Amino acid sequence: MxxxxxxxxxxxxxxxxxxxxxxxxxxxxxxxxxxxxxxxxxxxxxxxxxxxxxxxxxxxxxxxxxxxxxxxxxxxxxxxxxxxxxxxxxxxxxxxxxxxxxxxxxxxxxxxxxxxxxxxxxxxxxxxxxxxxxxxxxxxxxxxxxxxxxxxxxxALAPRMLRLAGAVADGTVLWMTGPKTVRDHVAPAVTAAAEEAGRDAPRIVCALPVCVTDDPAAARTRANEVFAVYGTLPSYRAMLDREGAAGPGDVALVGTEDDVREQIEALAAHGVTDFVAAEYGSRERTRALLKDLLPR
Missing domain, CATH: 3.20.20.30 (Luciferase-like domain)
Known part of the structure; x- marks a missing residue:
């Protein structure tokens, strides 16, 4: 990934x-x-x-x-x-x-x-x-x-859009879509559509807020403030509801270096081909962790 x-x-x-x-x-x-x-x-x-x-x-x-x-x-x-x-x-x-x-x-x-x-x-x-x-x-x-x-x-978030993403486009780019939804909804649908159309495996680009911190509760509260509008727009609200998330803070990747590393690695296991970090909060600490994930 x-x-x-x-x-x-x-x-x-x-x-x-x-x-x-x-x-x-x-x-x-x-x-x-x-x-x-x-x-x-x-x-x-x-x-x-x-x-x-x-x-x-x-x-x-x-x-x-x-x-x-x-x-x-x-x-x-x-x-x-x-x-x-x-x-x-x-x-x-x-x-x-x-x-x-x-x-x-x-x-x-x-x-x-x-x-x-x-x-x-x-x-x-x-x-x-x-x-x-x-x-x-x-x-x-x-x-x-x-x-x-x-x-x-x-x-692509809804089923018909996911079929288009896999069958005719080159994949999907996601925002405010949590790991369970990627695993159970997005990845299976877009991958199956590509396979049925005889096309190469699609890209699944997943963008989420990220904050490395020792105070995850405060970081989730901050994410709810910074990204509040995305909890009100119907398409993103549907994905948050599918995830069981009350707001954007519940799909943000937050915690210590080990915590965030584990969350990002889980996305790869769920089929994400490209993880895109929207850094917020402790940006220097977050950037250091993200750099440590890059191939050497």
């Missing part, structure tokens, strides 16, 4: 510094979200082109605001700038964002994702597509240069 970092920054200079630090520490990947600050693909292309040797992933780019052909062109351009080191994570976002902020319909989101992938994946992989769905259409070819195979991962 590879270990990466989840990084956020409010400026390109700060992001560059943090990505450079992660690369210098030997982490295999860094991931950043696309919400209302920096555009993730643009920022990673600018910053990552100056820092070699580390995979750069989006977790995730929302689909609704961008036609899949436009996203394919942008992602391929960013991947070219990075020399083939981009991992494109995409997701539906949330009903409150899609309908109340962007003004799109959030009706039948799994249909939307299927149609989105039916356009995006051929363009990313072959450069051309001819497709007419119920809500999305495309008939075009791209001449954007390709530097290799660009992995496309989807934020």
């Amino acid at each position: 590879r270990v990466g970092l989840f990084l956020e920054a409010d400026s390109l200079d700060t992001l560059r510094e943090r990505v450079a630090g992660a690369a210098g520490d030997g982490f295999g990947s860094v991931w950043t979200s696309n919400i209302f600050g920096l555009d993730a693909l643009t920022a990673l292309a600018v910053v990552g082109s100056q820092i070699p040797g580390i995979e750069l992933g989006t977790a995730v780019v929302p689909t609704y605001p961008r036609h899949p052909a436009a996203l394919a062109q942008q992602a391929l351009t960013a991947d070219a700038a990075l020399g083939g080191r981009l991992a494109l994570g995409i997701g539906l976002s949330h009903q409150v964002v899609v309908e109340q902020m962007y003004g799109y319909s959030f009706d039948r989101p799994a249909r939307h994702m299927k149609e989105y992938l039916d356009i995006l994946l051929p363009l990313v992989r072959d450069g051309r597509v001819k497709y007419r769905g119920e809500t999305l259409t495309a008939n075009l070819a791209l001449s954007t240069p390709r530097t290799g195979t660009l992995p496309v991962l989807i934020a």
Whole structure:
């Protein structure tokens, strides 16, 4: 299992510094979200082109605001700038964002994702597509240069989305999804879908808050404060409920070095291929433990 970092920054200079630090520490990947600050693909292309040797992933780019052909062109351009080191994570976002902020319909989101992938994946992989769905259409070819195979991962939690992640995409990227849910729900579903489709084993990228500390109760309380919004959004709330978690603090990986090491190693045993740490709290102590997990 590879270990990466989840990084956020409010400026390109700060992001560059943090990505450079992660690369210098030997982490295999860094991931950043696309919400209302920096555009993730643009920022990673600018910053990552100056820092070699580390995979750069989006977790995730929302689909609704961008036609899949436009996203394919942008992602391929960013991947070219990075020399083939981009991992494109995409997701539906949330009903409150899609309908109340962007003004799109959030009706039948799994249909939307299927149609989105039916356009995006051929363009990313072959450069051309001819497709007419119920809500999305495309008939075009791209001449954007390709530097290799660009992995496309989807934020998949519900059964239909997990089938898409395994059967047609390259895997899933998770957030606020605890170890029991990964073991009993996510990994079996996405792996079975890939096997049935005759595809390679999918990537399961699992991002969770991490804090190495001697006071786990305080760290869980702090996680509930820092990540409170994720306990209210329906898709994450469903995963927390499935886990039996009252809030984000209950899925955060907290405790001493030995405790957190054991929790991360359990994720590998449950099928996680890439663990992504969202450090909070005692960051220096947490980073030291994460570095100790890296291959030597």
